Structure formats: C-alpha cells, structure tokens
Amino acid sequence: MLRKLRESKxxxxxxxxxxxxxxxxxxxxxxxILTAIISFGQRSSDGGVIYTFTLENYxxxxxxxxxxxxxxxxxxxxxxVNILWRSLVLAFQTTILVILLAYPLSYFIARAPAKRRNTFxxxxxxxxxxxxxxxxxxxxxxxxxxxxxxxxxxxxxxxxNIPFAPLEMLYTPGAVLVGMVYEFLPFMILPIxxxxxxxxxxxxxxxxxxxxxxxxxxxxxxxxxxxxxxxAGTILVFIPVMGTFIVSDILGGxxxxxxxxxxxxxxxxxxxPTFGSAASLVLMVMTLxxxxxxxxxxxxxxxxxxx
Amino acid sequence: xxDFAVELRDVVKTFQTPEGGxxxxxxxxxxxxxxxxxxxxxxxxxxxxxxxxxxxAGFEWPTVGEVYIEDHPQGHRPPFQRPVNTVFQNYALFQHxxxxxxxxxxxxxxxxxxxxxxxxxxEALAMVKLSEMGKRSPRQLSGGQQQRIALARALVKRPKVLxxxxxxxxxxxxLRKEMQLELKALQREVGITFIFVxxxxxxxxxxxxxxxxxxxxxxxQVGAPVEIYERPNCKFVxxxxxDTNFLDGQVSAVDQNKVTVFVPRLNNDVVGMGxxxxxxxxxxxxxxxxxxIRLSEQSTLNQNCLPVxxxxxxxxxxxxxxxxxxxxxxLKVWEQNHISTLDPRAYHQGDQQAWVTLFPENALVLxxx
Numbered sequence: 001m002l003r004k005l006r007e008s009k010x011x012x013x014x015x016x017x018x019x020x021x022x023x024x025x026x027x028x029x030x031x032x033i034l035t036a037i038i039s040f041g042q043r044s045s046d047g048g049v050i051y052t053f054t055l056e057n058y059x060x061x062x063x064x065x066x067x068x069x070x071x072x073x074x075x076x077x078x079x080x081v082n083i084l085w086r087s088l089v090l091a092f093q094t095t096i097l098v099i100l101l102a103y104p105l106s107y108f109i110a111r112a113p114a115k116r117r118n119t120f121x122x123x124x125x126x127x128x129x130x131x132x133x134x135x136x137x138x139x140x141x142x143x144x145x146x147x148x149x150x151x152x153x154x155x156x157x158x159x160x161n162i163p164f165a166p167l168e169m170l171y172t173p174g175a176v177l178v179g180m181v182y183e184f185l186p187f188m189i190l191p192i193x194x195x196x197x198x199x200x201x202x203x204x205x206x207x208x209x210x211x212x213x214x215x216x217x218x219x220x221x222x223x224x225x226x227x228x229x230x231x232a233g234t235i236l237v238f239i240p241v242m243g244t245f246i247v248s249d250i251l252g253g254x255x256x257x258x259x260x261x262x263x264x265x266x267x268x269x270x271x272x273p274t275f276g277s278a279a280s281l282v283l284m285v286m287t288l289x290x291x292x293x294x295x296x297x298x299x300x301x302x303x304x305x306x307x
Numbered sequence: 308x309x310d311f312a313v314e315l316r317d318v319v320k321t322f323q324t325p326e327g328g329x330x331x332x333x334x335x336x337x338x339x340x341x342x343x344x345x346x347x348x349x350x351x352x353x354x355x356x357x358x359x360x361x362x363x364a365g366f367e368w369p370t371v372g373e374v375y376i377e378d379h380p381q382g383h384r385p386p387f388q389r390p391v392n393t394v395f396q397n398y399a400l401f402q403h404x405x406x407x408x409x410x411x412x413x414x415x416x417x418x419x420x421x422x423x424x425x426x427x428x429x430e431a432l433a434m435v436k437l438s439e440m441g442k443r444s445p446r447q448l449s450g451g452q453q454q455r456i457a458l459a460r461a462l463v464k465r466p467k468v469l470x471x472x473x474x475x476x477x478x479x480x481x482l483r484k485e486m487q488l489e490l491k492a493l494q495r496e497v498g499i500t501f502i503f504v505x506x507x508x509x510x511x512x513x514x515x516x517x518x519x520x521x522x523x524x525x526x527x528q529v530g531a532p533v534e535i536y537e538r539p540n541c542k543f544v545x546x547x548x549x550d551t552n553f554l555d556g557q558v559s560a561v562d563q564n565k566v567t568v569f570v571p572r573l574n575n576d577v578v579g580m581g582x583x584x585x586x587x588x589x590x591x592x593x594x595x596x597x598x599x600i601r602l603s604e605q606s607t608l609n610q611n612c613l614p615v616x617x618x619x620x621x622x623x624x625x626x627x628x629x630x631x632x633x634x635x636x637x638l639k640v641w642e643q644n645h646i647s648t649l650d651p652r653a654y655h656q657g658d659q660q661a662w663v664t665l666f667p668e669n670a671l672v673l674x675x676x
Contacts, residue, residue, distance in 0.1 A: 200397065200399065202396075203399050203401065205364075205366055205386070205393070205395070205399065206393070206399035206400075207412075208365075208366075208386040208387045209364060209365075209366075209386045209387070209392055209393045209461075210387075210392065210413035210460070210461075210464065211413050211416030211464070212387055212412075212416045213385075221401060225402070225403055
C-alpha cells in the first residue's frame with residue numbers, strides 16, 4: 001500500500017482529490033439533483049413534497065397565475081418575473097459600481113511602494129474580520145431615519161439654516177445597492193490588484209518611450225493587461241450578488257425583494273419547497289447564462305484565479 | 308550645431324536610500340555622444356550607466372545638470388516627447404498584442420497614417436529578419452527573436468538616438484555573439500546613434516566606436532576600444548578592461564614620456580611609459596598586460612629584464628598561460644602558441660628558470676589611487 005502510494009502518481013492524485021470529491025458529490029451534485037426533482041413536484045397540504053412531474057412551479061414563476069382578480073381561469077401576474085428582473089439589474093449595477101470603485105483603488109495600491117502595499121491590502125481586508133450580517137446592520141444604523149447620515153445632514157442643514165426633513169433612505173433599492181457594493185468591494189479589489197501588480201514597470205516605460213502619454217498608456221496597456229483581474233472579480237461579485245438575501249432582507253425590508261429572498265421565504269415561511277426549488281434552479285441558470293456570455297467575451301480570468 | 312547627438316553636462320542624480328541617506332548614482336558626469344556613433348557605457352552594476360541612460364530616455368530626471376538631445380535641453384520632458392527610443396533589458400514586449408501590433412504601437416501613438424504604418428512595420432520586421440512572425444504572440448518567440456522585435460519596435464520610429472539597456476544580457480553566449488555582430492551591422496546600416504549599456508567588456512570592445520568606462524557614478528575614461536585597452540588612464544580602467552599585472556612603486560626619474568620607477572618588491576628600477584604629468588617622488592603603479600611580457604631562456608640584456616621562476620603553466624589551446632615569480636612578485640604571462648607541435652619542449656612548463664622582459668613601451672606608469 002505504502003509502496004504503491006510512493007510509486008504511483010495516479011494513485012497519489014486520486015488520494016488527494018478524494019476528500020473534495022466526496023464533499024462535492026455529497027453536498028453539491030446530489031442536492032442539485034434532488035432540487036431538480038423536487039422542483040417538478042407538487043406541494044402537499046402540510047408543506048411536504050408530492051413527487052410527480054408538473055411544470056406548474058415554472059409556469060408560476062414566469063407569470064402564469066390561476067388566482068385572478070377578474071375571475072378568469074388564468075392571467076399574467078408579473079410578480080416573480082419582476083423579482084427576477086430586479087435581481088438581475090441589481091447584480092449588474094452592483095458589479096459595475098464595484099468595478100468603478102475598486103479599479104482606481106487597486107491601481108493606487110499596486111503602484112504604491114512595496115512596503116505600504118501590504119498595509120493597504122490589510123486595510124481592505126479588515127472589514128471581512130467582522131461578520132457579514134453585523135456589517136449590514138451597521139449600514140442600517142447609518143441609513144435609517146434617525147441614523148448617522150441623516151444626523152450629519154441635519155446638523156449641516158441646521159448650521160446653514162436650510163429646512164431639513166430626514167431622508168427616507170432605508171428600505172429602498174438604493175440602500176440595498178449601497179450595502180451590496182460595500183459587502184463585495186474587497187472581492188473586486190483583490191483580483192484587480194493582483195493583475196495590476198503583475199504588470200512589469202518596464203511595460204509602462206516602454207509605452208511612454210514609444211510615445212504614449214499617461215491616458216493612452218492606460219487604455220492601450222494597463223487596462224487590457226488587467227482585464228483578467230476585472231473578469232475574475234466580476235465572477236466573484238456577480239454570482240453571489242445574484243443569490244444573496246441578507247443585504248436585501250435587512251436594508252430592503254419588504255420593499256426590495258430579490259430572488260434570494262423569494263427562495264428563502266418559499267422554504268421557511270410559505271413552506272413550498274417545490275416552488276423554492278424551481279426558483280433556485282432558474283436563478284442558477286440565469287447566473288450561468290450571464291457568466292457564460294461574459295467569459296466568452298473576456299476570458300475566464302483564469303490567470304488570476306489560479307494565482 | 309554641435310558634434311554631439313546627446314550631451315550630459317555636469318549631471319548628478321541623487322537617490323534616497325531606504326536607510327534615509329542619499330547616494331549619487333550619477334556623480335557630475337560630462338559626456339558627449341557624437342552623431343552616428345556606437346557609444347557604450349561600460350561598468351559593473353551600480354556604476355551609474357543605466358541611470359545615465361534612463362536620464363537620456365526621460366525615465367529619470369537629473370537632480371543637477373542637464374541632458375541635451377540634438378542641442379535641446381530636455382529638462383523634465385517626459386519620455387513620450389523625446390526623440391529617442393529604448394530597447395529594454397527584459398524586452399518589455401506587450402504580451403496582449405501580436406508582434407506586428409507591438410511594432411506598430413509607437414507609430415500609432417504618432418498618428419501615422421494606417422498605410423504608412425503597415426509599410427513601415429513590414430520594413431522593420433524585414434530588417435530584423437522576422438517578416439513571417441507578424442501575426443504571432445511575443446510569447447511564442449525565442450529570446451533572440453523577442454530581442455529583435457524589441458529592436459524593430461524601437462527603430463521603426465526612426466529615433467535620433469537608440470538607447471539599449473543591456474539588451475543582450477538574457478541571451479546565451481553563442482546567440483549573444485551573433486547578435487553583437489548583427490547589432491553592429493544594423494547600426495551601420497541605419498546610421499542612427501546607438502547608446503549601449505553593458506557590463507560585458509568584451510561586448511563593449513567588439514561593438515563600440517567609443518566606450519565610456521564608469522565606476523561609482525563617475526566617468527573614468529572615454530575613448531575608442533584600442534585607447535581604453537592600450538592606454539588606460541588610471542588603475543581602475545587598466546584593471547577593469549582585460550587582464551593585467553600591477554607593480555607598485557615610486558617615480559625616481561622622468562625623461563619626457565620615459566619614467567623610471569623604483570619597485571621596492573623587486574628591489575629594482577623598472578622603466579615605463581608615463582603620461583607626462585608625473586614627477587620624481589610620485590607614488591605610481593605600473594600596469595603591464597600578460598600578453599605583452601616576453602618570456603625567454605636567456606636574458607635579453609634589456610634594462611627591464613628580470614630573472615624569474617615559472618611556478619605554474621596552463622595550456623589553453625591558443626595560449627599558454629603562465630605564472631612566474633620574480634623576487635616573490637607573481638606575474639601573469641601569456642604566450643601565444645604560434646607553432647603547431649606536440650613537442651612538450653616547445654611549451655614552457657612549471658618549475659623552470661627563465662627571464663621576463665617588460666618592454667618599457669608596454670609598461671604603463673599610472674598614478675597610484
């Protein structure tokens with residue numbers, strides 16, 4: 001046995017992969033298959049699953065409704081389509097804002113003297129030491145009607161003698177967007193930083209030497225060479241934002257419901273695992289489709305993920 | 308208009324050290340590089356050669372003094388406004404572009420018309436014999452080919468001066484020798500002034516019209532390869548370029564260029580060539596190259612003839628390299644093997660008595676440091 005372990009590369013490989021393989025099959029593949037099966041089932045009256053084959057859950061998701069106000073047998077109810085669309089738009093907005101915020105900062109850190117770079121990266125990572133939920137609650141303290149932001153704005157308005165009514169910021173799509181951007185910023189900064197740091201200084205010098213000013217050097221050399229970082233960051237941000245429900249739950253309340261919230265409520269409140277499973281699969285497919293077209297255009301950012 | 312394509316006038320470049328001090332990487336350098344010449348800056352690492360080059364390119368600005376290109380003071384002008392181009396040590400090719408796009412980059416920055424870019428990129432690639440490679444990625448090319456692309460990318464802009472920062476350093480020996488000759492031929496062909504930075508003295512001697520030998524931020528000597536080798540102006544240059552023997556002594560008599568030096572370790576006078584500024588009593592060092600010492604069985608009756616014992620002998624094919632001892636002083640002597648024979652008596656062996664002659668015209672008297 002030991003001798004075989006020493007001599008056989010393929011045996012070593014199998015041994016190294018096995019724990020993860022068991023984990024992935026047991027906790028990803030099998031649950032995924034179960035979810036697919038359940039999504040075609042029917043809810044029983046006590047919140048269980050009747051295993052059958054029906055597309056009811058999916059038709060409900062895309063707006064086919066049988067409980068209509070006007071008494072018709074069926075009608076279009078945009079409730080769930082709206083939720084899906086809202087989630088998609090919010091994920092796009094978050095990703096774009098995060099890129100716009102993370103890129104200049106990453107650039108600054110990457111070009112800072114080596115000694116300071118670690119300090120800056122450390123500062124980027126410090127928020128991650130606190131629990132995700134606690135950080136979202138902190139935003140609640142900042143944004144609510146009697147919160148920090150309104151307090152500061154009120155004090156300024158008072159000093160300038162401008163009439164001021166506290167802004168209703170909490171429980172708006174804007175609040176959810178701010179929370180998402182804040183939560184996911186580090187996941188964009190790190191890969192972009194990694195890709196920028198890898199660009200040899202002599203490439204900037206070569207561009208300048210060949211006649212490119214700072215602006216053109218950025219668009220012709222810096223940006224293309226750091227695209228793998230942007231792509232990797234986008235994957236790390238877009239996919240979780242599509243599915244997360246905590247930020248929208250705390251900062252969006254009942255006003256901003258995303259797919260994540262929908263799924264959570266189907267399982268916990270409405271006790272309809274079949275509809276929840278269908279929504280989960282639709283979310284997964286939507287995310288995969290967007291990611292597929294994105295990576296087809298810009299590559300997988302694999303240089304960064306591997307590094 | 309002056310003779311010079313590039314001129315450094317009393318240039319100083321000070322860098323801050325991490326410990327909080329400061330160091331002059333370039334220390335009051337005056338240097339003029341003539342139009343169309345192949346000029347090398349030679350020295351070991353940290354001698355200021357690369358910093359000097361980077362100040363011409365515009366990547367660094369002088370702390371004191373001024374860099375002139377074609378008689379125009381450059382001040383704090385950025386690199387993209389200077390009529391010079393650089394070939395970098397690591398080539399610095401853009402990996403996200405094809406070879407042709409790399410070469411075209413500089414022309415695009417100048418807003419050259421597309422047709423002309425196409426034509427000139429083609430010419431540049433043909434010049435470095437890589438016409439077929441335009442569509443490839445630089446990653447797919449060998450080190451030597453990447454080197455040529457870097458050269459084409461810089462030359463396609465037809466700079467007034469081409470700056471080369473140890474461009475052959477990463478190549479293996481054989482390829483380096485080939486590229487040396489090719490680079491020199493290319494320079495003659497395009498007629499552009501080349502400023503070449505290297506730590507390899509043989510490379511500098513092979514390629515250059517003139518060489519500046521640098522050490523600790525200062526230029527010690529500027530001259531043609533033959534001047535640098537045959538008439539070094541100080542002990543450092545004599546030591547740095549090629550191999551040599553040193554004898555410490557004191558000037559006892561001066562007769563025009565002939566200087567008589569008393570060498571205490573030989574307990575003898577040695578006559579050598581001085582530069583006319585020496586006077587009796589000066590502390591000096593005599594430099595004599597190993598291939599310029601004559602070894603013989605009999606005394607040549609020359610005034611600089613000394614009895615020696617051969618202590619070591621190494622046959623290296625073209626030469627026999629000997630170590631001899633005269634009164635406890637070790638000297639290196641190289642004898643050319645100009646007769647083809649297997650007879651061991653034709654080659655000097657170790658542990659023989661012999662005579663060496665240090666011909667006065669081969670013994671250079673230099674100021675002691």
